Amino acid sequence: xxxxxxxxxxxxxxxxxxxxxxxxxxxxxxxxxxxxxxxxxxxxxxxxxxxxxxxxxxxxxxxxxxxxxxxxxxxxxxxxxxxxxxxxxxxxxxxxxxxxxxxxxxxxxxxxxxxxxxxxxxxxxxxxxxxxxxxxxxxxxxxxxx
Numbered sequence: 001x002x003x004x005x006x007x008x009x010x011x012x013x014x015x016x017x018x019x020x021x022x023x024x025x026x027x028x029x030x031x032x033x034x035x036x037x038x039x040x041x042x043x044x045x046x047x048x049x050x051x052x053x054x055x056x057x058x059x060x061x062x063x064x065x066x067x068x069x070x071x072x073x074x075x076x077x078x079x080x081x082x083x084x085x086x087x088x089x090x091x092x093x094x095x096x097x098x099x100x101x102x103x104x105x106x107x108x109x110x111x112x113x114x115x116x117x118x119x120x121x122x123x124x125x126x127x128x129x130x131x132x133x134x135x136x137x138x139x140x141x142x143x144x145x146x
Contacts (some may be wrong), residue, residue: 016074024053024067026084032099035088040096045088052088062089080104 013127034048045063046052052063069082083104090098 018071018073020081021070021072022067023070024065025050026067026086027064032086033102035096035099037096037098041094042090045096049088062087066086083107 031049035045040048042063049065053066054064055062065086065088067084068080070078071081072078081104085102085106087098087099087100087102089100090097
């Protein structure tokens with residue numbers, strides 16, 4: 001009976017331990033050191049360090065590689081314990097201009113606003129809306145040519 005109790009206690013304790021998940025990819029320092037400013041192009045960067053996770057929003061002036069480590073602990077909200085971002089930027093000719101590395105401590109919290117546009121559609125069924133619009137139909141307006 002004590003063995004079963006000890007096994008149950010171990011199972012409960014294992015369930016309380018934290019688990020970690022890794023997401024994304026960031027090139028190593030050796031891979032980044034092999035890049036040459038002013039010489040490498042977008043294609044050669046992709047060939048050397050791999051395809052980026054993200055590109056520039058409005059144009060392709062930068063590549064972004066993001067890696068995040070998330071800690072899950074029992075019923076608590078998951079938290080990011082580590083984040084690395086490598087930003088590789090290019091000049092207007094498409095040549096490598098700059099390589100920067102950022103960590104979680106460099107980031108800023110960006111509050112997200114969830115705004116919903118109110119629509120004028122009432123909670124009526126399809127048939128009710130169709131029947132209500134029959135009175136608004138004007139055959140003369142449908143036959144009029146512009």
